Amino acid sequence: MRDDLLKFITCGSVDDGKSTLIGHMLYDAKLIFADQKRALELDSRAGRQMERSITRCCSTVLWRSGSRESQ
Amino acid sequence: MAEREQGITIDVAYRYFKTGKRSFIVADTPGHEEYTRNMAVGASFAELAVILVDATHGVLIQTKRHARICALMGIRSFVFAVNKMDLVHYSEQRFAKIEKDIRILMAEFDAVRVQIIPVSATEGDNITARSKRMQWYKGACLLAYLETADVIKDKGSEGFLMAVQRVCRPNHAFRGFQGQPASGGIAVGDTVRVYPSKETAAVAEILVGDKRVSSCEAGQPVTLCLDREIDVSRGCVLERESTVKTGAMLAVSVLWMDDKSLAPGRNFLMKLGTQTVPATILNIKYKVDINTGAEVFAEMIYKNEIAFCEIALGSKIVYDTFENSRELGSLILIDRITNMTSACGIVEHALLRENNLTWQDTDVTRALRETQLGQKAFTVWMTGLSGAGKSALANELEKRLFSMGRHTMLLDGDNVRLGLNKDLGFEEKDRIENIRRIAEVARLMNDAGLIVLTAFISPFCLDRRMAREIIGTEFTEVYVSTPLAECERRDVKGLYKAARAGKIAQFTGVSSVYEVPEHPEVVIDTTGRSVEECVDEIMTELKKSGLLPS
Amino acid sequence: MDHLEELEAEAIYIMREVAAECEKPVMLYSIGKDSSVMLHLALKAFYPEKPPFPFLHVNTTWKFKEMIAFRDETAARLGIELLEYINEDGVRQGINPFDHGSAYTDVMKTQALRQALDRYGFTAAFGGGRRDEEKSRAKERIFSFRNENHAWDPKNQRPEMWKLFNTQIQKGESIRVFPLSNWTEADIWQYIRREDIPIVSLYYAKPRPVVSRNGNLIMVDDERMRLLPGEKVETKMVRFRTLGCYPLTGGVESEAVTLDEIVKETLAAVESERTSRVIDSDGGASSMEKRKREGYF
Numbered sequence: 043m044r045d046d047l048l049k050f051i052t053c054g055s056v057d058d059g060k061s062t063l064i065g066h067m068l069y070d071a072k073l074i075f076a077d078q079k080r081a082l083e084l085d086s087r088a089g090r091q092m093e094r095s096i097t098r099c100c101s102t103v104l105w106r107s108g109s110r111e112s113q
Numbered sequence: 114m115a116e117r118e119q120g121i122t123i124d125v126a127y128r129y130f131k132t133g134k135r136s137f138i139v140a141d142t143p144g145h146e147e148y149t150r151n152m153a154v155g156a157s158f159a160e161l162a163v164i165l166v167d168a169t170h171g172v173l174i175q176t177k178r179h180a181r182i183c184a185l186m187g188i189r190s191f192v193f194a195v196n197k198m199d200l201v202h203y204s205e206q207r208f209a210k211i212e213k214d215i216r217i218l219m220a221e222f223d224a225v226r227v228q229i230i231p232v233s234a235t236e237g238d239n240i241t242a243r244s245k246r247m248q249w250y251k252g253a254c255l256l257a258y259l260e261t262a263d264v265i266k267d268k269g270s271e272g273f274l275m276a277v278q279r280v281c282r283p284n285h286a287f288r289g290f291q292g293q294p295a296s297g298g299i300a301v302g303d304t305v306r307v308y309p310s311k312e313t314a315a316v317a318e319i320l321v322g323d324k325r326v327s328s329c330e331a332g333q334p335v336t337l338c339l340d341r342e343i344d345v346s347r348g349c350v351l352e353r354e355s356t357v358k359t360g361a362m363l364a365v366s367v368l369w370m371d372d373k374s375l376a377p378g379r380n381f382l383m384k385l386g387t388q389t390v391p392a393t394i395l396n397i398k399y400k401v402d403i404n405t406g407a408e409v410f411a412e413m414i415y416k417n418e419i420a421f422c423e424i425a426l427g428s429k430i431v432y433d434t435f436e437n438s439r440e441l442g443s444l445i446l447i448d449r450i451t452n453m454t455s456a457c458g459i460v461e462h463a464l465l466r467e468n469n470l471t472w473q474d475t476d477v478t479r480a481l482r483e484t485q486l487g488q489k490a491f492t493v494w495m496t497g498l499s500g501a502g503k504s505a506l507a508n509e510l511e512k513r514l515f516s517m518g519r520h521t522m523l524l525d526g527d528n529v530r531l532g533l534n535k536d537l538g539f540e541e542k543d544r545i546e547n548i549r550r551i552a553e554v555a556r557l558m559n560d561a562g563l564i565v566l567t568a569f570i571s572p573f574c575l576d577r578r579m580a581r582e583i584i585g586t587e588f589t590e591v592y593v594s595t596p597l598a599e600c601e602r603r604d605v606k607g608l609y610k611a612a613r614a615g616k617i618a619q620f621t622g623v624s625s626v627y628e629v630p631e632h633p634e635v636v637i638d639t640t641g642r643s644v645e646e647c648v649d650e651i652m653t654e655l656k657k658s659g660l661l662p663s
Numbered sequence: 664m665d666h667l668e669e670l671e672a673e674a675i676y677i678m679r680e681v682a683a684e685c686e687k688p689v690m691l692y693s694i695g696k697d698s699s700v701m702l703h704l705a706l707k708a709f710y711p712e713k714p715p716f717p718f719l720h721v722n723t724t725w726k727f728k729e730m731i732a733f734r735d736e737t738a739a740r741l742g743i744e745l746l747e748y749i750n751e752d753g754v755r756q757g758i759n760p761f762d763h764g765s766a767y768t769d770v771m772k773t774q775a776l777r778q779a780l781d782r783y784g785f786t787a788a789f790g791g792g793r794r795d796e797e798k799s800r801a802k803e804r805i806f807s808f809r810n811e812n813h814a815w816d817p818k819n820q821r822p823e824m825w826k827l828f829n830t831q832i833q834k835g836e837s838i839r840v841f842p843l844s845n846w847t848e849a850d851i852w853q854y855i856r857r858e859d860i861p862i863v864s865l866y867y868a869k870p871r872p873v874v875s876r877n878g879n880l881i882m883v884d885d886e887r888m889r890l891l892p893g894e895k896v897e898t899k900m901v902r903f904r905t906l907g908c909y910p911l912t913g914g915v916e917s918e919a920v921t922l923d924e925i926v927k928e929t930l931a932a933v934e935s936e937r938t939s940r941v942i943d944s945d946g947g948a949s950s951m952e953k954r955k956r957e958g959y960f
Contacts, residue, residue, distance in 0.1 A: 046665040047138070047665075047670070048160065049138045049160050050159050050163055051141075051162050051163070052140070052162075054196075055175060058165035058167050059235065063163075063232070064139060070240070126802050127845065129795045129845075154823060157824045158823075278676070278679040278683055279682060283711050287711055293672055320710065322671070323710035334679075334708065387683070440825070443825045444827065447831055452833065457822070457825075
């Protein structure tokens with residue numbers, strides 16, 4: 043049966059890129075409210091990573107690899 | 114790490130988003146081993162798990178741990194997001210290897226659906242749109258999969274099952290039973306059975322919220338009215354063609370969440386469905402290595418560990434195995450002092466031992482024995498520090514009762530330790546067992562019609578509460594409150610002196626606490642008073658409460 | 664079941680558990696849209712019985728007039744037991760939102776709530792808090808435990824497993840219960856529309872006398888409003904996304920005069936609703952955390 047509401051858990055360590063992944067889904071669903079996004083930005087290293095990758099995906103700027111070690 | 118973790122709260126961050134097709138709630142939990150309980154909280158809330166695997170590392174021990182916790186908490190639908198595919202050059206071979214490892218891992222669990230998706234979170238591959246860089250992957254991207262995934266819930270019976278939350282009785286004409294059906298549907302006219310009484314009745318009326326309907330389904334907030342007056346209260350279960358059962362001894366898997374460790378013998382409150390009953394951990398069969406699943410011998414269970422235990426309940430409850438019913442097969446254990454939720458657990462199976470044992474009602478009953486002896490049976494439980502005067506009081510009280518023609522038995526600390534309990538030491542689990550046996554013996558003697566007097570330090574509230582629960586309502590707690598200074602001054606057996614000299618470890622009042630009873634029936638400080646005077650006071654209470662004729 | 668039905672069922676389950684297990688529950692009623700939804704759910708949860716607990720409004724004496732009128736009309740229409748509590752000490756001291764800033768919130772809201780709970784001896788209080796309101800609430804539990812001083816101790820909170828809520832407390836302790844934890848603002852509006860739940864007229868756009876202050880449109884609701892030098896009262900088409908004390912609540916310019924239009928506007932909104940509550944702008948999430956410890960909802 044497909045419910046209209048899906049509750050799911052995400053499991054992974056910081057290094058697995060979990061926050062980046064969740065951030066993407068939230069962002070792309072266009073319902074991440076502006077101030078929540080700001081809070082996320084300040085939240086953690088992972089948050090910064092998410093913001094950066096969103097910028098990367100959502101702008102047309104193509105990033106060259108190079109800052110991977112910061113992950 | 115254990116030190117650092119002390120006091121870390123069990124946090125799960127919940128996030129919300131919607132797409133055109135579905136609403137989502139994400140329970141986001143940290144992944145490290147010391148956060149196992151956090152993950153369990155999130156997993157108990159979720160219907161599906163998204164487990165991240167780093168493509169550069171493949172399946173790791175933590176992947177196994179994550180899958181195990183989710184499976185334990187009842188998740189049957191899994192998505193593995195193999196992340197950082199960009200770092201392995203979007204290699205199909207690399208993904209195939211990881212996919213194979215995941216399939217092998219998941220064969221161990223009861224998962225019904227496993228989807229494996231190659232993604233790159235930083236590059237946005239296969240997250241919200243199919244990636245052009247992995248044309249070899251033919252499945253849906255992560256978000257599209259989540260939007261359409263069917264969720265597998267219980268694989269148990271589809272029979273109707275509803276734990277009664279409360280009885281709705283606005284007036285004499287209406288009596289409805291409110292709850293949220295765990296499984297199955299029911300329609301007006303259907304017959305339901307009420308557990309534990311097993312009486313049956315037909316459904317006369319159904320409300321979903323405030324609307325009258327002819328039938329209802331699992332998950333709805335319903336109120337059911339039956340066609341005849343039968344005894345139903347909170348904690349009862351209404352069912353039709355389900356697999357529920359009743360019992361008071363269960364084999365359960367528990368995940369320990371409290372900072373305080375678990376020792377066998379400990380007593381808790383257990384909540385299962387809408388029932389809350391006292392529960393004792395009888396033993397720990399083994400603990401489960403959370404990473405490998407291996408069964409390991411264990412005497413104690415610490416925070417974030419999973420153990421297989423046997424539990425005895427204070428009374429029969431209605432339950433099912435977790436496999437059959439997520440709702441009537443899941444439980445929490447509540448610490449009786451701090452009220453913390455110490456553990457969560459799932460019912461694995463009934464204890465066969467219990468199935469072979471049924472309480473035999475004898476023709477000669479306790480009431481008949483009491484009548485023959487011309488007395489009412491009861492237990493007087495004396496508690497207090499060593500040297501407070503418990504034994505002297507108990508002895509004098511027994512003489513007084515004996516001379517009145519009462520049939521009595523006095524259980525004294527040392528005497529019991531020399532015989533019945535000579536196999537027990539003084540560590541926590543033995544201490545609990547000591548009190549449990551004494552209470553069981555007192556109850557048997559009460560059943561024989563005898564008046565029982567006990568004189569044990571019994572310093573812990575929980576132990577005394579257990580005794581009260583075993584013995585029942587005919588129980589009078591006498592707190593002999595003589596202060597420590599006075600007890601130490603008397604030091605009849607020279608024990609205080611030895612304890613102060615460090616020759617006795619864990620001596621109550623000196624190196625171990627005495628928990629003062631909260632609601633004793635009688636409080637007596639023997640300082641400067643005669644034994645006779647004190648016993649008079651106890652006799653007055655026993656007459657007042659109707660245990661002795663006045 | 665659709666997602667609103669699931670959220671509804673969850674909230675009703677929680678309310679019934681509290682009614683069955685807690686000694687003396689109360690539902691906090693703040694007159695806003697979340698309270699309207701909670702009240703509506705409580706009526707459904709216990710039907711045909713009336714909710715087996717009273718409703719409590721902690722009145723700071725600075726609420727919009729339209730709110731108080733709506734409150735009294737609602738209580739009379741539904742026949743529910745509504746208690747109003749005002750911190751009279753604070754009133755005597757003349758505590759007001761213009762001169763006293765955060766002390767005003769503390770005295771007239773936080774202290775008042777504590778006093779009210781103590782006076783009546785309530786052991787559990789339903790509140791309309793939602794996890795999506797702001798980041799600091801994302802981790803909030805549905806059952807939040809407070810000690811005898813109404814303080815929130817992060818170490819003394821309990822894991823919530825499945826639907827097994829642990830409601831055991833010691834004497835003097837109390838619980839705050841948030842049955843709408845898993846609702847989003849969009850869910851609230853959609854549910855209001857679907858169930859046709861009455862809400863205060865302030866949510867609808869209307870020409871209102873307002874002054875612009877720090878980017879917020881503050882309504883001049885009565886003669887107590889103080890204007891800063893240079894501020895002038897203008898009439899603008901304004902509605903409110905959250906409601907509180909009128910001098911602290913910012914309105915938004917809007918043409919939404921029907922529920923459909925409000926819902927549409929909300930779904931399109933990019934600014935979370937709390938940015939329109941002036942009180943939160945100073946300090947953000949950490950100040951909210953602090954107020955929670957002190958007993959603010």
